[in-house]
Amino acid sequence: MPVGDFPFPHMNPVQGIRLGTASAAIKSPGRKDVMVMEVCEGATVAGVFTQNAFCAAPVTVSKEHLAKSPARYLLTNSGNANACTGDQGYQDAVDSCERIAELTGVDASQVLPFSTGVIGVNLPMDKLLNALPEALSNLSESGWQAAAEAIMTTDTRPKGAAATFEYQGATVRVNGIAKGSGMIRPDMATMLAYIATDATVAQPVLDQLLKEAVDSSFNRITVDGDTSTNDSCILAASGKSEAPEIISADGELYSLLRDAVIAVHKLLAQNIVADGEGATKFVTVAVQAAENREEALRVAYSVAQSPLIKTALFASDPNWGRIVAAIGYAGVKGLDDKQVKVWLDNVLIVENGGCAESYSEEAGQEVMNQEEITIRIDLGRGEVAETVWTTDLSHDYIKINAEYRT
Template sequence: MSLPVSPLAPASFPKMTPLGGVRLAVGACGVRYKERTDVLLVELAPGATVGGVFTRSKTASASVLRCRAHLPGGAARALLVNSGNANAFTGARGVAAVDRVVATAANVLGCAEETVFTSSTGVIGEPLPDGKLTAFLPTLKERLDADRWEDAARAIMTTDTFAKGSVRTARIGGATVRIQAIAKGSGMIAPDMATMLAYVFTDAKIPAPVLQALVAEGAERSFNAITVDSDTSTSDTLLAFATGHARHAEVEAADDPILADFRAAFDAVLIDLAHQIVRDGEGARKFVTIAVGGAQNDVAARKIGLAIANSPLVKTAIAGEDANWGRIVMAIGKAGEAADRDRIAIAIGGVEIARDGEAVPDYDETPVARHMKGQEIDIAVDVGVGTGAATVWTCDLTHGYIDINADYRS
């Protein structure tokens, strides 16, 4: 199944250039797809640190479990990602496949197994043909090159309709460092699990515990604040690698003032990638920003925001270009968090259409109707009980989603 590029896609893949300490290689080893690349090897120079967060699924895949086990070491030398097969729900055979892939990668690259990180994305429940990957590793090693970033983003795609990347620079003390990242994901498409994968690389020198804190906190405001269809892959993975090839003053803690600019850039990269995943949501025709305020606390605000963002009724109303605030009230109510029914305020496209728990009498519908016809929809909600705030992002729910997901498995 080949899908047209999402109407919400960015104009182009961002310009990426070599980043000190990172070399990449891609290949077509025929895991499942024909005539396209399906494997990515990233080699990190000695000394690189790593941080990561993973799916909260209780049925996490074998590679996620192995990555989690390697993470406390804090060191990374290799990242190997295949598309076409998720190696999920493959039982003991799946675990053995990951073990063989990790062992071979460590052997080929001459590094410790604990520094090898792997992800698999694609069809589930079928044994990973790991022999195809391991046999291809020496070739990949020969192909390692500092300038293969867009190819890397393409090799990890499954049913994504566009390659996803993000670049930012930041200052640490007097030095300039760079952050380059790639990601894939577009909801969950048959027969794939449409795992969300994101890999962030920087030449900054960030101790592993600091990097881990940046990843964990940044994920809360980005990947954990988006939803396409509320479904959760067994393989979702966000990993960040810091090579330390840039020269700058020592960084000691995540809240070190010297890290403020880097941290802002790092968060911006995560949010950019998260937005791109929503923009590639299955059948998406509108990108929706939901800002919640007045909640008991920030966690409650995000929960309310996700209840709105996950509501099929809200999402279909947006698809129908209908400023249906009643469904928003309904979703606020079902979130289970404190809200004052008689103080709720809702604005769409900047126009307040409900206030103090009632429709605003005779609000001007013209700008609201115009806003609903656009591709970027802004919903702001105040639930009237506190100062907690959060922003979440989603897309609309259209016939395209049904078309894609109700197809027979090929």
């Protein structure tokens, strides 16, 4: 069961962006498993992708196409990752783009393919290609929730986020959807995310904004420490708002857009963690007073990815010794354990190199019984802070992944 309250939000249309879905029966008959996003002519589109060396064929093709031409259509299938499928997988990704191009009149290089699902199995191309006319026929500016449902794999709920702001009488909207539940870790998680705004944004600015937004959101989550072969995040700016064009990364309008885009990214990232496979806890690991960003993240991920801590979280066991052990082996040079403080929510559990005098097992247990928990760590070394979001590790996580292909 997912954790926390992350209902799919009401989404006003982002003018210039339409979404359509279809059922290709790629893995499960009857469910929507194909999604097409149409981006209007003249829009700018930016993308970031997995850093896994075994990147999937659609990732390779999307990167090639994005470097050649302005993207007009984004095609996603769920149920099959088209990863580790060799030359045939690459050709299948290209063929799917060419079919969209035939149906819409754009160049094939203006189509970006995305896939998610089982690795190492070739796409059932007849099923996929036959479903494309249906997806294109129901393109709609209001198709966000249906699109979010069509890209799900082990997700238990569709994931969406939206933000709106005003600038000099003009309304600017930002909508986003994502999928992801397992094989989640930094360097892009096992996820697909599509964010769109009606702002007008110059390409270099959009590229910079997306990288910053991903770094503070999707690169700050972990469920199981695995980086996927298919991770992709796309940010499109349709240019249909009446607000002025943003040509540099400064000024009030850019600041407002940046805040809105990052807020949407963060909410989607947190939603992925809260829907982590088998998750019963949503955990924030907040590290403060670090000397630099690298050591703050070293400590945060050491705690967030520790199997011992994650299983203790599942058991609601305030076994704080596992937390300090993970801090200690994070590789922070010269760390003084007597300067480190650790809290569970607002309950101080560690200070002066040992258990805090004010700590009681009852207070720790009360926090650990909650669905949402913050582990706060003060390193006592500097002024840098970083935050990572994670889950516990439950019986259901093992069951879901043991039965993934059955």
